[in-house]
Amino acid sequence: MTATAPSNISGGARHVLGLSGGKDSSALAIYMRDRVPEMEYFFCDTGAELPETYDYLNLLEAALGKGIVRLNASRDFDHWMEVYQGTLPSPQMRWCTKNLKIKPLEEWLGEEPAISYVAIRSDENRLGYVSTKPNIKAVFPFREDGIDREGVNRILDEAGTGLPAYYEWRTRSGCYFCFFQRKHEWVGLADRHPDLFQRAVEYEEKVRYQHTAMQGRDYTWSQGESLHELLARRGEIEAKHEAALERAAKRSRPNLPLIEVLSDALDEDEDSAACVVCHL
Template identity: 25%
Template sequence: MHDVINKHDKIALQFSGGKDSLALLYLMREHWPKLTVYWTDTGDAFPETRELVDKVEAMVPNLVRVNGNQPEVIRVYGIPSDIVPAANTPIGIASRGYGVLMQDRYSCCMRSLMFPMQERMMADGITLVIRGQKNSDKLRSPIKSGHVEDGIEYLFPLEDWDDSDVFNYLTEEEVEHPRFYDHMSASPDCMTCSAYWEDGRGAYLKQFHPEAYQEYQSRLNAISDATQDAIAHFNVEIGE
């Protein structure tokens, strides 16, 4: 790991505010002077995440806040959903003349989060990206540590860790973490994201952020109404 870092002058550590990126940040403590921490502000970040980023910014020599603008992405491409009926795609709405525009969860993340960060890192001339990706993650990029693409090398120091390793490390290092680590199964990038239904967002928002919870539920209600016909037709087909 040290040999890889020493080969590069323009190094990015991707920080989301989640447990993996927080553990990674502390693991890379001795290299802080040489790297830049990148965080994408989606425009819908949790206050807890903003507070954590403020603390990180006060600790590290270099932190870049990338503008992601999730509200504009949703305005143009629709609300994210884990089920997107054909009738709620741009073509479906154009053919019917009405409907709630939707996009899949990953497209929204790419547009709101990942593309803006990648573009900024490319503009800054980054040649090494350090990320808290683990082999045990259900959602991860297909590349492995050491992969090189378009002149950028990728380093995943936590690749062989699992969630228990991460939490144990944070405990051993006495690192304070946002309270949503203890309530949600994944660390959220956007408060009102209407996808990722398995994360436990609704209960957390209802308890700690009631105003955001109302917007979240409004989007879920729109998804529920829009998907009823598609689900009904699907149930008929699988019952044949």
């Protein structure tokens, strides 16, 4: 491996790697398993993860031969929603990212010097979350070692973990009600986890009817419409998705994994790109 720790981190620094439940961070954990034996793995648990995410984390623990620290045990999404007086997080106000991802990590590390391993691939042009605290420095092993999307898939296949099950219908990890979900992914949630879809609906209704400060305001998970309205359009959404899949398949090279075709098709949706803290 060519990736090295920053020179301004003194000896004895903690080595940490955050897992989102997604393929890139999972592949990086396996990639670093024997390269940095003292690595500490952590997962910021929002209390609103998909069952498939928890199942996959258990699989990863077996592959890594080491436990994954779960943060946020006492301050989950519901706690912070009350703090923010029932305001749903949104692309414009990502209080979930701040309070459920960034703050728990920085509190867990404290003021100790630490090296954070970030799962940005060599074929990506972005940075992901990099702490502004001077004691936390980031390194990018995949970028430095030239590991791209195909390399990530190969690491997971060779480790026997494969991809998380939610990739059959969703291309991102994160909360089941994440506001960055595309329309068709909301339909997928309704089909595969109707109980979780109903909980997401109840959050919308709670904001509208129970929180005094929010009464009369239309805060919704999917921009422009409530989940009830979205599901009422499922025929239209599914037809659009099927057409996008066909176009993506024609653009794709032969034997491309289904997840890549699905991702290409869903990228045609009008929703914004996901938060890089959550979905790696």
